[in-house]
Amino acid sequence: MTGAWQPGDPPGKRSFAFVDGGRPFSLEGGGTLAEVQVAYETWGELAPGRDNAVLVCHALTGDSHVAGSMGPGHPTPGWWDALVGPGRAIDTDRWFVVGANVLGGCQGTTGPASIDPRTGRPHGSTFPAVTIRDIVRSQAGLADVLGVDRWHSVIGGSMGGMQALEWAVMYPDRVGSVVLASTTAQASALQIAWSHIGRSAVQSDPGFHGGDYYDQPAGAGPHRGLAVARMAAQVTYRSDAVFAERFHRAMLRPLDFDLDPLFDVEGYLDYQGMKLVRRFDANSYLRLNRAMDLHDVGRGRSGVPRALQRVRARSLVVAVRSDGLYPPDQQRRLHRELVDANGASSWLELDSPHGHDGFLIETDDLAPHLSTFLEEHR
Amino acid sequence: MTGAWQPGDPPGKRSFAFVDGGRPFSLEGGGTLAEVQVAYETWGELAPGRDNAVLVCHALTGDSHVAGSMGPGHPTPGWWDALVGPGRAIDTDRWFVVGANVLGGCQGTTGPASIDPRTGRPHGSTFPAVTIRDIVRSQAGLADVLGVDRWHSVIGGSMGGMQALEWAVMYPDRVGSVVLASTTAQASALQIAWSHIGRSAVQSDPGFHGGDYYDQPAGAGPHRGLAVARMAAQVTYRSDAVFAERFHRAMLRPLDFDLDPLFDVEGYLDYQGMKLVRRFDANSYLRLNRAMDLHDVGRGRSGVPRALQRVRARSLVVAVRSDGLYPPDQQRRLHRELVDANGASSWLELDSPHGHDGFLIETDDLAPHLSTFLEEHR
Numbered sequence: 001m002t003g004a005w006q007p008g009d010p011p012g013k014r015s016f017a018f019v020d021g022g023r024p025f026s027l028e029g030g031g032t033l034a035e036v037q038v039a040y041e042t043w044g045e046l047a048p049g050r051d052n053a054v055l056v057c058h059a060l061t062g063d064s065h066v067a068g069s070m071g072p073g074h075p076t077p078g079w080w081d082a083l084v085g086p087g088r089a090i091d092t093d094r095w096f097v098v099g100a101n102v103l104g105g106c107q108g109t110t111g112p113a114s115i116d117p118r119t120g121r122p123h124g125s126t127f128p129a130v131t132i133r134d135i136v137r138s139q140a141g142l143a144d145v146l147g148v149d150r151w152h153s154v155i156g157g158s159m160g161g162m163q164a165l166e167w168a169v170m171y172p173d174r175v176g177s178v179v180l181a182s183t184t185a186q187a188s189a190l191q192i193a194w195s196h197i198g199r200s201a202v203q204s205d206p207g208f209h210g211g212d213y214y215d216q217p218a219g220a221g222p223h224r225g226l227a228v229a230r231m232a233a234q235v236t237y238r239s240d241a242v243f244a245e246r247f248h249r250a251m252l253r254p255l256d257f258d259l260d261p262l263f264d265v266e267g268y269l270d271y272q273g274m275k276l277v278r279r280f281d282a283n284s285y286l287r288l289n290r291a292m293d294l295h296d297v298g299r300g301r302s303g304v305p306r307a308l309q310r311v312r313a314r315s316l317v318v319a320v321r322s323d324g325l326y327p328p329d330q331q332r333r334l335h336r337e338l339v340d341a342n343g344a345s346s347w348l349e350l351d352s353p354h355g356h357d358g359f360l361i362e363t364d365d366l367a368p369h370l371s372t373f374l375e376e377h378r
Numbered sequence: 379m380t381g382a383w384q385p386g387d388p389p390g391k392r393s394f395a396f397v398d399g400g401r402p403f404s405l406e407g408g409g410t411l412a413e414v415q416v417a418y419e420t421w422g423e424l425a426p427g428r429d430n431a432v433l434v435c436h437a438l439t440g441d442s443h444v445a446g447s448m449g450p451g452h453p454t455p456g457w458w459d460a461l462v463g464p465g466r467a468i469d470t471d472r473w474f475v476v477g478a479n480v481l482g483g484c485q486g487t488t489g490p491a492s493i494d495p496r497t498g499r500p501h502g503s504t505f506p507a508v509t510i511r512d513i514v515r516s517q518a519g520l521a522d523v524l525g526v527d528r529w530h531s532v533i534g535g536s537m538g539g540m541q542a543l544e545w546a547v548m549y550p551d552r553v554g555s556v557v558l559a560s561t562t563a564q565a566s567a568l569q570i571a572w573s574h575i576g577r578s579a580v581q582s583d584p585g586f587h588g589g590d591y592y593d594q595p596a597g598a599g600p601h602r603g604l605a606v607a608r609m610a611a612q613v614t615y616r617s618d619a620v621f622a623e624r625f626h627r628a629m630l631r632p633l634d635f636d637l638d639p640l641f642d643v644e645g646y647l648d649y650q651g652m653k654l655v656r657r658f659d660a661n662s663y664l665r666l667n668r669a670m671d672l673h674d675v676g677r678g679r680s681g682v683p684r685a686l687q688r689v690r691a692r693s694l695v696v697a698v699r700s701d702g703l704y705p706p707d708q709q710r711r712l713h714r715e716l717v718d719a720n721g722a723s724s725w726l727e728l729d730s731p732h733g734h735d736g737f738l739i740e741t742d743d744l745a746p747h748l749s750t751f752l753e754e755h756r
């Protein structure tokens with residue numbers, strides 16, 4: 001069990017596209033993939049003028065299933081279903097919406113669990129390093145396949161926001177606007193710290209086998225390490241206030257004093273850990289966390305302010321008041337730097353207690369701002 | 379290697395006392411220890427009137443070495459050395475200061491790595507659950523040995539503050555005042571969550587052997603799990619602002635894109651993790667974290683407000699503005715509840731960026747408040 005989507009799994013309504021014609025794909029870190037296939041989903045219709053396409057980029061453990069119900073191939077409903085659909089904020093009656101699984105991921109797009117055509121076996125430890133820029137370049141390949149020369153908007157939160165920002169810097173002529181939610185121009189020391197801790201938990205698990213665990217018997221793999229990594233991440237995504245309200249000191253069973261899980265919050269974390277293990281591949285988790293650490297739009301571009309001068313897109317920068325992992329100060333700085341660079345940035349701070357996950361949860365608050373922003377510069 | 383102090387290790391200037399005359403010690407959770415020995419250090423002289431004794435309680439991974447330099451038996455200087463000494467805030471020319479390693483710990487006081495006299499082997503997995511109340515009762519036994527009927531003050535931060543608060547509730551006639559820094563009347567869901575994550579990391583390590591790892595070859599033990607637990611804890615003890623200032627995106631070596639530690643903050647965390655492994659025992663880490671989870675002064679006392687009505691001590695409640703693990707709201711609530719209960723509580727919020735560890739770091743800011751508080755009700 002790797003938690004990765006495998007050929008033969010129910011595909012849902014995913015489609016698959018080879019980018020760059022299925023030719024070798026060179027990566028920023030120097031590696032090469034023999035081919036890159038991107039799994040994606042679409043909603044709505046591309047207008048004859050091809051000017052109504054919206055790309056929604058997912059966060060670390062997301063996938064292409066932005067909208068829609070659960071069903072075969074989709075163990076969960078769309079992760080932004082409340083915002084994407086007919087008549088919703090990102091109105092699929094008006095916009096042609098695309099969601100794509102990221103390069104290096106494990107939900108259909110080429111990643112460590114994919115078969116390397118050069119060997120006929122999963123990449124595992126040989127999968128090369130990917131960066132946010134590599135992910136965006138693979139998405140540009142997908143846009144070519146779809147006939148989208150220019151996105152009306154590229155939208156994302158957290159790692160999705162990193163992609164949206166890189167889109168605006170790498171392809172300024174191909175992006176009309178960006179929504180940058182709960183994200184940053186460069187990963188902070190705190191974000192790298194948490195990433196390192198999750199990585200350490202996975203790599204310490206003897207089931208990791210240096211990344212080559214796919215040949216192990218079913219049920220083997222760095223499951224406990226990945227679960228620990230996820231539990232820690234889950235806490236950093238939420239807040240003290242929400243945990244206090246939801247769990248306080250409620251117990252799973254009558255009070256005792258031993259070391260087994262006793263409090264509701266412990267049961268919740270165990271559940272969240274195992275839930276991720278079932279749906280996600282540990283190698284993808286490591287690679288994508290590293291891509292986030294390496295995220296720095298200023299790298300090789302003489303720093304962040306200079307990099308942002310390339311941006312022509314209008315931007316909406318969104319923060320969540322209670323986010324301790326990507327604190328509002330980061331987004332405020334990004335907003336100011338975008339204003340300095342091209343003057344076309346709007347600011348929205350959500351007054352939510354939900355922490356980093358607020359951008360996934362506060363859809364009611366986000367909806368009117370999103371729909372207005374998309375409409376304003378149609 | 380267990381990281382626990384062992385008989386035969388250089389004792390520094392520690393002393394050792396059997397409490398309750400070395401008779402069996404019954405614990406709140408129902409277990410019994412054949413004997414309890416407490417390792418402690420003292421500074422200054424007990425006055426003839428025995429009215430100048432101050433107990434300083436340590437936090438999770440602390441020890442009896444509150445003050446003094448490093449040297450044989452003391453791999454680090456005293457953890458509050460800046461505050462405790464001749465002419466310092468807790469002036470050892472005036473006060474008889476006592477620091478004691480907690481029950482269940484690993485720096486000389488009876489704990490999981492101690493030899494169980496009933497078997498001649500380390501307790502390991504058979505060590506019973508301990509609570510903050512058990513720790514305080516063992517300290518009361520130490521006070522009896524020292525001839526201290528009543529503490530002028532009991533002082534502590536974090537887990538040390540939990541002990542100080544329990545002292546005031548369990549032995550209202552034996553405590554003149556308490557300093558409660560960066561602590562809480564009951565562990566929050568967030569605190570329990572982090573505790574559970576650390577516990578999961580240790581227990582997932584195959585070197586843990588269910589807690590019976592002392593017989594393993596030298597170098598064996600749940601070291602990687604304990605290191606992961608410590609790394610996560612270390613981040614929760616600090617703050618985004620301090621990490622940003624100290625590490626930002628500085629790198630250990632020229633940029634590359636692989637998974638090995640690249641950023642300074644990763645090297646720092648690895649170092650902190652291994653440093654704890656060398657000096658601390660994993661079983662103690664689990665037991666003491668659990669004791670903190672179970673901390674609730676209201677348990678069996680009809681709730682927190684009723685429990686606090688027992689308190690006769692004056693209190694100084696200290697918060698650190700940037701503490702995300704024990705946020706100031708918790709201490710403010712405790713302060714108000716103490717005011718409601720007996721009217722004798724003072725409030726101090728340190729305007730520090732250092733997060734939970736602020737009470738260990740901001741000694742200059744804390745010093746005048748501490749010395750004044752100790753003097754006021756002499």
